[in-house]
Amino acid sequence: MNFPLSRRRFLATTSAVAASGTLLGATRALAAPATEPTPDWQNKPVLDLSQSPHAKLRQVPVSAVTVTGFWAPRRSTNVHASIPSMHDELLAHGRLDNFLRLQGRSTAPQRGPLYSDSDLYKWAESVAFALQSGPNPGLRQTTSAMIRDIVAVQEPSGYLNTYFVEGHKSERMLQHTQEVGHELYCIGHLLQAAIAFYRATGDPTLLNAGIRFVDTYLLPNFGPNPGQTPIIAGHPEIEMSLIELYRTTRNPRYLDLAGYILHGDPRWTIKPSAIVYMYCGIPFTSRTKLEGHAVRCMYACCGATDYFLETGDPAYWTTLNNLWHDLSEHQMYITGGVGARAEGEAFGNPYELPNARAYGESCAAIGNMMWNARMLAASGEARFTDVIERALYNGINSGMSLDGKLYCYRNPLAFDPTTGDVIRNTWYDTTCCPPNLERTLASLPGYVYSTSKEGLYVHLYDSNQLDWHLEDGTPLKLTQQTQYPWQGNVHLTVTPARATEFTLFLRIPGWSQSNTVTVNGQPTAGAQPGQYLPVRRQWHPGDTVELAFDMTPQLLRANPAVTEDIGKVAIQRGPIVFCMEGLDQQAHPAAINLAAFRAHTSTQTTTARFDPNLLNGVIVLEHPGSISPITEQAALYEPATASPQPGTDTTLRLIPYYAWANRSPTAMQVWIPEHEA
């Protein structure tokens, strides 16, 4: 058996911990956890990279950034409508009863799929991030009570799960259960919620339960050692959670356990189709492409990047970069969504990017953002931020309705309501996406900036105030004033506590082919699309930076290998991808569907106007086009030699993709057939 580094390190730390007498055996299961979270719980970011040796950038805490611009009403809706209404849905669908039943406080039968515990955990995590932005006594009290009900059913062994009990107890952690049962997926979400709640409140109740599961149930019984049962992450999630637990406690056994899981355990034989679908079971570093279940794949990439950030293993970085090129060159929708196929909720072949059949699960787009945030931290390269922005403003933002109470599971790029498909719903029995969207919006301030040894990175543009410090400890405030993403001008005011030399890294978005940057009114050269512009100088309190990005709408074509998009264009303005909805094209009721519309491409004469009364305020684009005489009377086929009937000139009206399906059901398309001149 040829185990690599991860097993050697695992064995070394295991024996070292055992020798020191701090290895907690099963007989001490009810004792306090062997690992205590560090006491400095406040002011921690989403990912605490403060001691990660291979992180070039370190995130700033959610609490350090006050967002007041584009994302502010969305985040307010999240806290005041989405999170409370999802709480009611979770209770109405028995998610808490599953815990109360095991305490004898409910007679309701087990409800929901076997991964239902994770719904509560993800919801609690979104509350935790909301609390990091400001107090909310009601939400905190509700969540603290929920946490008490969760930890009350933890068994003396440390085991915690409301499905694999009673008649299902004998199935725990069997190979088949590990492949499909989501036990460690649920614990991974418990850990993420626990860490976020601890960092919000200092309350370690849930965190201690998570540590107890890992210390007393998992580590003694499962792993690479002789006599231990192997681990398979049937749905990756535990890897990144264990590594954040390592960052929270500094216990290296969690990092090594994550490395062992990422490597896979050859003692168990796994079907090749399962290795593809689960994106685990073989060494992560042997992967050459994105495949299988898209959310599993993205979460595995998150865990692997976290592992690289801590270990610097070059094989991981090589693999991660190869996979990223597969993402950006073959697999990602223009919306930042991923996962083309409904069957298996999976990646397709390279360039397989259907529009109406696109799966584009909200969770997969979120996984894409989470992965790219980690790649950004490892490298400081803006190509990753471009993906974050694309996914965030489009394929993630589309996942929640404007009123915050309806959610998309799929995020297709074309839609026909006559199929009967209802795209936005209050509830899905697999309700992974709604609380995932909620935790993403709640944690969003933590993605706007990073620090490095050289200074401060500005990743995302939106009106906000940063109140944090440079890595040398110098207090630093920075204010952004902008109408981004509707306008391309951004005004920054930089206020270090005292005049200080450092580098301000300004992201120049990849879509911004024309831009200007001035510092205190003086032009600054060197801005390149898709890169950070480093501005190193002595910064004085009140210094200003003006950025101006050209917001001219851009018509984009897909690689011809994307067969569904041949002869079509999409329109993007700034970071926002636009779409046509049928009800905005009211002048042409004869059209069977949106395919009748054509976009002129010979001239770039798209006009943009802000409509404050439409869809909570959006830019509406108008683009010259034509409508073909497609009617039900036309033949299904006709000789190609016949000259097509000329179209009638019309104006195409487009709204931001994220805002689609917020009015009455109507057809939608992102990719528009080109008008043949």
Ligand SMILES: [Zn+2]
């Ligand atoms: Zn989902």
